[in-house]
Amino acid sequence: MPQSILPFLMFQGDAEAALEFYRTTIPGTQVDRMERYGEGEPVAAGRFKSARLTLAGQEVMVLDSPPVHDFTFTPAFxxxxxxxxxxxxxxxxxxxxxxxxxxxxxxxxxxxxxxxxxxxxxxxxxxxxxx
Structure with missing residues (x-):
């Protein structure tokens, strides 16, 4: 049985801005863990990589994906x-x-x-x- 199932939001270059927006817009939002890219990774060291945050009790994973994708978010979710x-x-x-x-x-x-x-x-x- 899975330990947990979490929403996973994949951004393309603006995940850190989204994270800050949610933190300041949605009461009770807290960033539980944040990771930045290191040396030798596909983007510049120090740039935002991923985070785990809690929105009103719901844990959410956030990633800033280095490859450009042909898709984005949809209202279907x-x-x-x-x-x-x-x-x-x-x-x-x-x-x-x-x-x-x-x-x-x-x-x-x-x-x-x-x-x-x-x-x-x-x-x-x-x-x-x-x-």
Whole structure:
């Protein structure tokens, strides 16, 4: 049986900026471990390589991949955030969608009091809900 299953976000050059954005935007986010590239690796020594962080109790792995890929993030996968109140939905939706996109604006869609679906400027998708 697996010991754990974690979301793994692979960025292309902006993982450290994303990490800092999440740390300052999502209350309670903490960086548990961070690694930088060393001498002899495929990118300049000292550049961000990977991290493990905790977002509201959920552990997440983050990598800055040196090869350029033909893919990026998709809304088919998103973080589902259970917010404590409507103000939190509004605040997170505004902060996360800044320079990103809004798929479903903050509204009552009938299945919850308030919901929003946004993607941040790095392309990561977030569903924000206040039941």
């Amino acid at each position: 998103s973080f589902y955030v259970e917010c404590s109140d409507e103000d939190e939905v509004r605040a997170l939706a505004a902060a996360l969608s800044h320079d990103g996109a809004t798929m479903m604006p903050v509204e009552n869609y009938g299945f919850s009091r308030l919901f929003a679906w946004v993607s941040d400027r790095f392309g990561v998708s977030w569903q924000l809900n206040c039941a």
